[in-house]
Amino acid sequence: xxxxxRLGCNKVLLQHDPEEPLxxxxxxxxxxxxxxxxxxxxxPRYSHQNQGGVEGMNRMMAxxxxxxxxxxxEKHPCPNQPLDINRIIVPWLCKWVxxxxxxxxxxxxxxxxxxxxxxxxxxxxxxxxxxxxxxxVPNVKSxxxxxxxxxxxxxxxxxxxxxxxxxxxx
Numbered sequence: 001x002x003x004x005x006r007l008g009c010n011k012v013l014l015q016h017d018p019e020e021p022l023x024x025x026x027x028x029x030x031x032x033x034x035x036x037x038x039x040x041x042x043x044p045r046y047s048h049q050n051q052g053g054v055e056g057m058n059r060m061m062a063x064x065x066x067x068x069x070x071x072x073x074e075k076h077p078c079p080n081q082p083l084d085i086n087r088i089i090v091p092w093l094c095k096w097v098x099x100x101x102x103x104x105x106x107x108x109x110x111x112x113x114x115x116x117x118x119x120x121x122x123x124x125x126x127x128x129x130x131x132x133x134x135x136x137v138p139n140v141k142s143x144x145x146x147x148x149x150x151x152x153x154x155x156x157x158x159x160x161x162x163x164x165x166x167x168x169x170x
Contacts, residue, residue, distance in 0.1 A: 001029055004038070007117060011037055018042040064097045065090075072130045089130075096129045 004012055014029070016022050023042065030038040072093070073083045083089075102113040103122035114122045127133055 001032055004029070004033060011039065013039045013041060015041045015043060018045050061094075061097055061101070064101065065094060068093055068097060068129055075130055093129060100126070 014026050016026055023040075026040050030040055069083065069085075069090070072089075076083070104112065106112055112121065
């Protein structure tokens with residue numbers, strides 16, 4: 001819902017598959033944001049052509065996920081515990097793939113999805129997924145700005161999850 005609100009549009013149309021759990025979720029979104037702002041449209045059952053753009057994007061994201069998972073396996077081999085889709089890092093990888101796509105994939109109209117939503121290009125530096133990044137998190141309760149904690153992104157902590165990109169609702 002945060003993402004829909006951040007778009008700043010007066011009205012949005014959410015098209016979805018007619019599955020009951022998805023419909024119920026989107027009805028809750030519509031109820032919270034208002035029926036005047038959010039309109040829902042279910043595609044016909046067994047009609048993947050109506051969701052063609054979404055199906056194509058799902059295929060693209062799945063391919064990128066497989067590619068980055070293979071790269072991660074090569075970079076960090078672990079014969080005792082092979083890296084597969086059941087590992088805790090995979091949901092992070094899914095978010096990262098979507099994050100990178102939205103910010104760096106230039107569409108046919110020469111803009112990125114990020115620029116369409118925010119009005120500017122994404123210019124912050126990023127590192128390759130799986131890199132160990134050391135940084136300092138300030139201790140806001142302390143009067144001393146030097147007093148901070150060090151941590152590594154190699155071992156995700158709940159605090160880091162708050163920094164992740166918003167989840168898209170479709």
